[in-house]
Structure formats: structure tokens, C-alpha cells
Amino acid sequence: MIGFLTDWGLKSHYVGVAKAVIKRINPTAEIIDITHEIEPFNVRKASHVLYRATLDFPPSTVFLVVVDYGVGTSRKAIVMKTKNDQIFVAPDNGVLTVVAEEYGVSEIREIENRDLFYRKNPSFTFHGRDIFAPVAAHLDMGLPMEKIGERLLSYEVLKMKKPHIDENRVIGEVAIIDTFGNVSTNIPYEMFAGMGVDFDDIVKIKVGKKEFKATVTKAFGDVEIGEFLVHPDSAGFLEIAVNLGNASKLLSVKEGDEIAICK
Numbered sequence: 001m002i003g004f005l006t007d008w009g010l011k012s013h014y015v016g017v018a019k020a021v022i023k024r025i026n027p028t029a030e031i032i033d034i035t036h037e038i039e040p041f042n043v044r045k046a047s048h049v050l051y052r053a054t055l056d057f058p059p060s061t062v063f064l065v066v067v068d069y070g071v072g073t074s075r076k077a078i079v080m081k082t083k084n085d086q087i088f089v090a091p092d093n094g095v096l097t098v099v100a101e102e103y104g105v106s107e108i109r110e111i112e113n114r115d116l117f118y119r120k121n122p123s124f125t126f127h128g129r130d131i132f133a134p135v136a137a138h139l140d141m142g143l144p145m146e147k148i149g150e151r152l153l154s155y156e157v158l159k160m161k162k163p164h165i166d167e168n169r170v171i172g173e174v175a176i177i178d179t180f181g182n183v184s185t186n187i188p189y190e191m192f193a194g195m196g197v198d199f200d201d202i203v204k205i206k207v208g209k210k211e212f213k214a215t216v217t218k219a220f221g222d223v224e225i226g227e228f229l230v231h232p233d234s235a236g237f238l239e240i241a242v243n244l245g246n247a248s249k250l251l252s253v254k255e256g257d258e259i260a261i262c263k
Contacts, residue, residue, distance in 0.1 A: 071127050078096075175237065
């Protein structure tokens, strides 16, 4: 199984031809599209989305991850195997930061074996088709990691605000803003609940010097239309939302911004 994530969008032909390359090499490959709607170049968001998607994929899944603003430059193309036996094919630009942190790294290889490439002379700007897709296809067929290239001892890591409790507040960062404007943080809901907070409690959201009151709920409809709420999202993280509204716009936040929730 191959999980496929990019920032390419679906208006162009890029996703289709990358899948075609996989199928030419591995006709029985099962390809699952995670998303191709990551905002262009947003490696930070892709890193969080990727991790949350992996939670529902089985071990041995190969993930093809192409959010690659440095395509054609000196950035490395890598394969990472994590300690939960999932495999990631991606540019070495920090997009694997969260999966590496959460699962631990078993092995990393630089993609050097040109026999695995789709074209002997790859495009300068479409490594997704010519390098990453064919390598993912071969790995899905059981290619050993040592056939990829030399082992690497390090990889690029994004700087992220680690979630933590500071007295009566929990602090983290905005991880994902979804289509509805819901603001999912990198704060595990269990950490938040560990402060003694329960459903129906009122808490304060702090963004910079601004404060917003919110109710702790299970569902969006547990508050009146237009009111703030915080709740456990489907991946187990603390999410901020507005019932039938756009929390990200009202909070004026973007991915990577620091955010705090106070009792």
C-alpha cells in the first residue's frame, strides 16, 4: 500500500502521471491519496498532516510525500523507515519531522541508485515523477532498504514549539487549519485534560495579547452558533473551533503560531 501526499493540487496532471509511473512499475500497487491540497510549499503543515494520516494506515505502508520547494537543488532525496515499520519517501526538507519524532527512526537512506529512477536523466523539476514515485513503487514491491543508497546519520528537522503545561495553561502551536477554519493544535488532548479540565468548563484561548473564551465540548453543536469551543479532534489533539464559523480568521492565526489554553 502507498499513501500519497503532495502540495500539487488536482488541476494539473502531476498527480495522475506520478500514479501512472507507480502502476507501470508495480501494476498491483494500491495507492491511497491522503491529500494533494497542502498549501504550496507548506512543509510544516504537511509534516503534521502526514503524521495524523499514518495513524490509520497499517505497518509496512510506503508513504510518498512530495512537498518539495527545493526540487532540483542540493537537498537530498531520502527514504526513512520508522520504528513502527512504516516507510517514507520524501525530500529531506523537514517534512518527516513529526513522524520521526513520534515513531522514532530505524534507518535513513539517501536515494542514489539510479537504476530505480523512471528516467535515466530525471527532470530538474519533477522528481516526484522521476525519482520519488518509482522508488515508492519498488519499495512497495519489497525492495530492501540497502538497495536505495548509502545510510544517512542525520536528516532535516523543523523547529516546532513542543506542547507543555505551564502552571494553569497548556502551550503549543497551531498544527493544521482545515477547510472549515478549525484550528488543530499539536497539544495532545490528554495533556490538556490532565490539568483537571472537563467537558462544559469555560477556558481562555490566548493568542499573543488577545484572549477568547471557549467552552470545552465533545461536538461543534454543543455551543451556540458563532461561539468558540475546544474539543478533542479525531486524531486526539486539542482543536479550537467556532460553531458554523471560522476559528482561524477570528483568532487571526496561521500554522506555526504559538497558542495557549488557560483554565
